[in-house]
Amino acid sequence: MLTGPQIILxxxxxxxxxxxxFVGSLVALAADRKRLHGRINWVFFLLTMTTVFGFELxxxxxHDVTSQFTEDAKQALRIHLCFSIPSAVFLPVMLFTGTRRFRRLHLALGWMFCALWAGTFVTGIFFLPHE
Incomplete structure (x- = not known):
């Protein structure tokens, strides 16, 4: 059976x-390779949703992920979830607006998603305990 720290790692x-x-997708967009941007985003979407549903499963x-954690570690996980859950909710909307070419809405949501994903990355990589 997996331990909480193994799951977090x-x-x-x-x-x-x-x-x-995600960075590769943004690079493709900056290089005006919109089709590649879209394809990378599909892979990003599938892997992220697989992770979310796998973690939930x-x-x-x-699997009690937090039983071995201190209160500070549990708080770090709660903060991470404040970024990662909205990011996961945004993903299907981003995919829909991108594939339907709702450019203005997609760009506006894209900036919000970037901020949420930055929070997801920082809290997920640097704040969550795995020892």
Missing amino acids: TLKVLVAAVTVL LLRLG
Whole structure:
């Protein structure tokens, strides 16, 4: 059975991996490669949603992620969730507005998503305990 710290370490690796995809998507956009931007975003979406649902499944199967954590560590996880949950909610909306070419709405939401993802990355990589 996986321990809480092992699950958190796995989560950190996955956050780092999808962040590389996200940066690649932005680079493709900056290079005016919109189609590549969209394709990378599909992969980003699928991997992120797989992570979210996998993490939720582990919790539902009875893996108590936080039982070994201090109160400070639990607070760090709560702060991380304040960024990661809205990010996960934004993803399908971003995908929809991008594929339907609702450019203005997509760009506006994109800036908000970038801020949320930056919070997800920083709190997920640097604040969550895995020891």
